[in-house]
Amino acid sequence: DKVLIYEVSHDDPLDMHYKNIEKIKQKFVCSLLVVTTHHIILCQERKLQLYSFHGVLEREWNLDALIRYIKVVGGAPQREGLLVGLKNGHVMKIFVDNSFPVTLIKQATAVRCLDLSCRRKKLAVVDE
Template identity: 60%
Template sequence: ELHGRINQKLECSLLCVTSANLILCQDRRLTSYDFAGTKRREWAVDSVIRYIKVVGGLNEREALLVGLKNGAVLKIFVDNAFPIQLVKLTVPIRCLDLSASRAKLAVVDDSANCLVYSVKTKELLFQEPGANAVAWNSDHEDILCYSGNGLLSIKTGTLPPYQQKLQGFVVGFKGNKVFCLHYSTMSTVDVPHSHAVHRYVERKQFQDAYRIACLGVTEEDWKMLGMAAMQSLALEVARKAFIRIREVKYVELLNRVELDRRVSGGDDSFLLGDILAF
């Protein structure tokens, strides 16, 4: 459709599309065209542009992430003439993404390092080696994935990465699905979040475990979470986990336990005995 409406030759090395604009990249210059082919805005930057990505925003006011060969990372709004520098590295940029709340920036550099920064403080939060591309989970602020060396790595919070084999580059991540590009083929890969749920349960971080489980885990994982939370008297998480898998008998047990807790005035030792006896 766009090809039929823009009857002119437009040269570029990179291209992206927003709600009302085509953004073309050529060397150190970004140019915005509307869908009729009229030039709307142009930006000149200090170094060759290596990467560009649309990271959302209001219609006709979207934000772009731009990575430069000199290591600079810029944010550009399509309705604003002035780029904003987010961070500056010492090596060229290979890939970029912003977290769901726009609070954290993930950068892959030419040394194959994945570096995560706070957008507000510019502080380096953590880094992981062996990456060629990165994507944040659009449904969860603290989960990202990166590809490299034939592996897909899923990093959840401060937990060690979970890895599985993958050919190609990650380009997107939503819920428990990773979108990958291998040559000219786009594919969807289902990834488990069970490893993160189990690690959080081991740490008794039941709220974190529940939030991760909501992205997609097995019925056995939900039951494990419910039982562990119930035995630690994290009753609200336990209830929500059992409701997810329709374990009516455990929901009814929790109803009785909560009633007994109110009657006993907060003495939990007897409640745990009732749960274990059940």
């Protein structure tokens, strides 16, 4: 088992061909996966794990409820932010270079999915 990381070829900005840049030869058990500039983030129930593209576990977050949704919301390389929707109705913001998640919203119903506007002024949450 392995994880392959691809990148858009920089030769032509209009050409959407991808080339393989990294191969992590490890078996990962996860329900969700997102990628940032230098890391992959894997979700296993209540746990998020931050791995380098070389397969090294760099950080881990254990949350209070099952993780239902993850979205990368940008940021400087190696300092990107994530929005995480939980089954208990909380929406958390996590920065990949910080061990402490921040609670943005607490609602009574489970989060199904969420999104943030381009200017980061509006947050939409679909609940159950």
